[in-house]
Amino acid sequence: MTSQTNPVLLDGKTLAAKIRGELKDRSIKLQKEKGKRPVLATILVGADPASATYVKMKGKACESCEMDSKKVELPDTTTTEQLLAVIDELNADDTIDGILLQHPVPSQIDERLCFDRILPEKDVDGVTTVGFGRISFGLPAYASCTPAGIMRLLAEYNIPLQGKRAVVVGRSAILGRPLAALLLEANATVTVCHSRTTNLPDVVREGDLVFACVGKPNFIKGDWLKEGVVLVDAGYNEGNVGDADYESCYPKSSFITPVPGGVGPMTIAMLLSHTVAEAERKVSAR
Structure with a gap:
């Protein structure tokens, strides 16, 4: 890939x-033809302001797509057993197409146990170990929404992945x-870097595509990148700052995601997309 004076913004x-x-069009069609309106259930445990804002945003997004959202709000004293019982109820409710458990939950709750209680077909947020296992084996499942959104964004701009060197910084x-599993399935050669990676800048510099997923503001620097790199910044930190130092990375890139306005909006779009897809699948299976 050749460097450009002005990189393309993803x-x-x-x-x-x-x-x-x-x-919205698919949802309206589903309602007219099958009498089915897609429904996303959101579970918020406690009163974390950021989590409450995210859940509210997701509810409004559902409305914009002619979908319903069922909001379940639980106190911060909720136990693991109580949360599991709520998830069981939503699993058994045939009107619910997708379940989202807002992260993080209070510390007394076994979050992983609760995530994995969600039925795989209702795991539209892509958080279960079963879903991750299926994705890793190239089998059908709803991928985690941010990685799914990144892949959709790359496809929209016709960015080739096959045979390319992809470096993912972060292993959450x-x-x-x-994300590494999805890139591998797309026939990229994938390196995953983390806190124990030695000579990190040298490893990052090998990437035709670099994915900043580390959760640290301005962590990746421009002199870590090869000329013409595709840089996808999945970070979002205080002050609208990503995980890559945009100012120094911009001149090195052929394609680059802005923060905000790059990866972030794609996450909710994929959550809604998975929910509609599950509603369609459920109706067609009857």
């Missing part, structure tokens, strides 16, 4: 709006690891 905000328009369970 505009997730515009693409997400396009996807939402398509989802819902971002770095599933």
